[in-house]
């Protein structure tokens with residue numbers, strides 16, 4: 001049974017009839033540009049062929065009744081009227097509740113619905129399982145009510161739900177690429193203007209994700225601390241965000257900052273430069289230069305931003321030894337565990353898998369999962 005059939009079966013079991021409508025939104029992997037989005041900088045993610053799908057049938061009332069495959073078909077419900085309470089025992093539904101809240105706060109009238117959710121984006125692995133659920137819920141709720149809200153606005157609504165309702169102070173990258181990703185391409189996103197440019201992933205290059213399966217600890221608190229540190233340096237420079245500081249400006253006034261603040265800012269300002277260059281060299285098929293940029297990005301996350309963990313560093317070393325200068329590998333996502341991404345010739349996929357099999361468990365005691373991904377289209381009605 002594929003995912004859509006499983007979802008249909010869950011919907012029928014819960015609501016006693018076949019669903020009428022289906023919506024999907026993908027997870028994402030970020031090729032480069034980490035912790036730059038909330039600094040108004042640049043990111044280069046792609047949507048992946050792992051996704052959340054919602055099956056739905058409108059109701060005659062103003063109630064959302066929603067169930068989720070990943071939580072044993074647990075069902076929860078709420079009225080489409082402000083304020084919508086968050087749920088403690090069905091906390092997965094807070095992504096739907098948060099999106100409904102953000103839409104109602106914008107004055108949009110919504111329709112009640114029965115909904116079932118399924119997904120295959122690994123949860124808590126840094127591949128945006130929450131962002132894709134937010135975008136998917138936004139698409140479902142707006143389309144069922146006849147509102148043609150743009151994908152860009154659905155991304156902003158998803159981010160608002162995450163920031164205000166769920167309480168995670170994330171940037172805009174994940175929701176934007178989940179909403180607007182393009183098949184075969186990464187997306188260069190200017191997180192200030194929200195302008196995007198499609199950047200082709202070269203023929204013959206594979207996007208390989210290696211999930212460390214290292215339980216991510218203290219993610220939200222460490223994430224928020226990094227964000228505060230960046231914002232403090234921006235305030236010190238009297239600029240809106242670190243985007244407005246060049247590497248030279250930072251170096252010239254280095255002595256005014258404490259050492260940790262300097263290193264945090266150094267990561268962000270150098271990562272912006274690397275990301276812009278990556279968007280130039282990748283579509284030309286220059287995997288050697290991509291490899292250098294991704295290696296510098298990883299070192300900067302490890303040494304200056306301090307968001308990697310030994311298990312992630314081990315995977316990066318294992319993969320680097322296989323691909324040499326024929327591709328790149330770095331941690332991807334918010335950090336403190338999660339996944340590594342490699343951009344490597346397709347001919348290296350088997351060797352990468354074998355090397356991880358042979359070394360990772362011995363080095364860390366953990367078993368990694370490997371996903372060979374296709375850069376995919378963003379959110380859509382199925």
Ligand code: GAF
Pocket residue numbers: 030033034035036037038170171172173174333334335
């Ligand atoms: C998480 C956040 F949700 C993103 O907004 C981004 O900041 C990322 O971490 C780090 O680049 O995925």
